[in-house]
Amino acid sequence: MLEVRDIKKTFSKGLVHKKYLRAVDGVSFTIGEKETFGLVGESGCGKTTVGRLILRLMEPDAGDVVFNGTNITGLNKPDLRKMRPKMQILFQDADSSLHPRMRIRESVAEPLKLYNLVPESDIEKKVVELLEMVGLQKEHLNRYPHELSGGQNQRVVLARVLALGPQFIVADEPTSALDVSVQAQILSLMNEMQQKYGFSCLFISHDLSVIRKMTSNMGVMYLGKLVETGRTEDVFETPKHPYTQALISAVRIAGSESLQKTSPIEGETPDPMNPPSGCKFHTRCPQKMDICERVEPEVVNVGNGQVACHLFE
Numbered sequence: 656m657l658e659v660r661d662i663k664k665t666f667s668k669g670l671v672h673k674k675y676l677r678a679v680d681g682v683s684f685t686i687g688e689k690e691t692f693g694l695v696g697e698s699g700c701g702k703t704t705v706g707r708l709i710l711r712l713m714e715p716d717a718g719d720v721v722f723n724g725t726n727i728t729g730l731n732k733p734d735l736r737k738m739r740p741k742m743q744i745l746f747q748d749a750d751s752s753l754h755p756r757m758r759i760r761e762s763v764a765e766p767l768k769l770y771n772l773v774p775e776s777d778i779e780k781k782v783v784e785l786l787e788m789v790g791l792q793k794e795h796l797n798r799y800p801h802e803l804s805g806g807q808n809q810r811v812v813l814a815r816v817l818a819l820g821p822q823f824i825v826a827d828e829p830t831s832a833l834d835v836s837v838q839a840q841i842l843s844l845m846n847e848m849q850q851k852y853g854f855s856c857l858f859i860s861h862d863l864s865v866i867r868k869m870t871s872n873m874g875v876m877y878l879g880k881l882v883e884t885g886r887t888e889d890v891f892e893t894p895k896h897p898y899t900q901a902l903i904s905a906v907r908i909a910g911s912e913s914l915q916k917t918s919p920i921e922g923e924t925p926d927p928m929n930p931p932s933g934c935k936f937h938t939r940c941p942q943k944m945d946i947c948e949r950v951e952p953e954v955v956n957v958g959n960g961q962v963a964c965h966l967f968e
């Protein structure tokens with residue numbers, strides 16, 4: 656369904672003394688039909704940039720994204736526009752994803768009109784159907800986003816996304832702005848909608864419990880690199896990369912699965928503008944060897960997953 660091949664993105668900062676940040680540095684993975692693939696890592700590791708590069712909300716510097724056999728990195732704007740309904744994104748902050756001066760009825764009708772998906776005479780009926788599907792009612796039609804709760808607004812955003820009949824959704828921390836009980840409702844609604852519509856999903860989160868609950872396969876990112884991928888249960892039960900091991904054991908010790916609520920790993924995260932040589936994790940790795948400072952590890956197959964660490968070469 657989706658194949659991401661060696662994508663890269665560097666940002667530059669400063670007018671005179673330019674500094675460069677390799678936000679995404681050669682990331683590759685695949686997502687199967689109806690599969691949810693999780694991407695986890697500390698903030699600033701590049702996971703959100705990966706989501707935007709896949710959807711071409713940002714242009715990658717290198718690499719390919721192949722969606723249903725079409726290389727979308729090479730598509731021109733008209734062809735990309737045709738592809739857009741099939742590839743959608745759910746942002747973290749639902750309130751700012753909705754136009755504050757548009758009533759809910761107009762917000763949900765907008766994508767239907769934009770892509771001429773339903774005859775004008777059927778739009779109202781379709782909007783009500785979509786709202787009911789995400790657990791809202793007719794009475795919400797004339798409300799504005801500020802009159803709804805964060806959870807209700809995230810339901811409206813989901814209705815807008817589903818209106819387009821997507822085959823693939825990037826869910827970028829879609830529940831992290833919500834209370835825990837509302838989070839659980841939205842996550843179970845997403846599961847339900849995935850069963851119904853059969854879309855594939857890239858689920859980005861800093862919350863390990865959410866990744867474990869929502870995904871079947873996952874990847875762990877550190878400073879722009881994917882350091883470990885595999886089946887979610889395997890990664891949690893037998894983490895292989897020292898960074899994954901440190902993440903999992905540190906959140907267990909802290910009693911919180913959110914990487915934002917705890918400082919999970921010993922040592923400072925290196926300056927991403929000036930990353931360490933060799934393995935980027937060597938400044939914090941308890942299993943560091945001489946080679947680690949000099950040579951960047953290759954990605955190797957280990958069991959059903961992949962790891963980038965000299966311990967496995």
Ligand code: SF4
Pocket residue numbers: 896897898934935936937938940941942943944947952963964965966
């Ligand atoms: Fe640690 Fe070396 Fe593996 Fe990097 S390559 S994670 S420094 S053992």
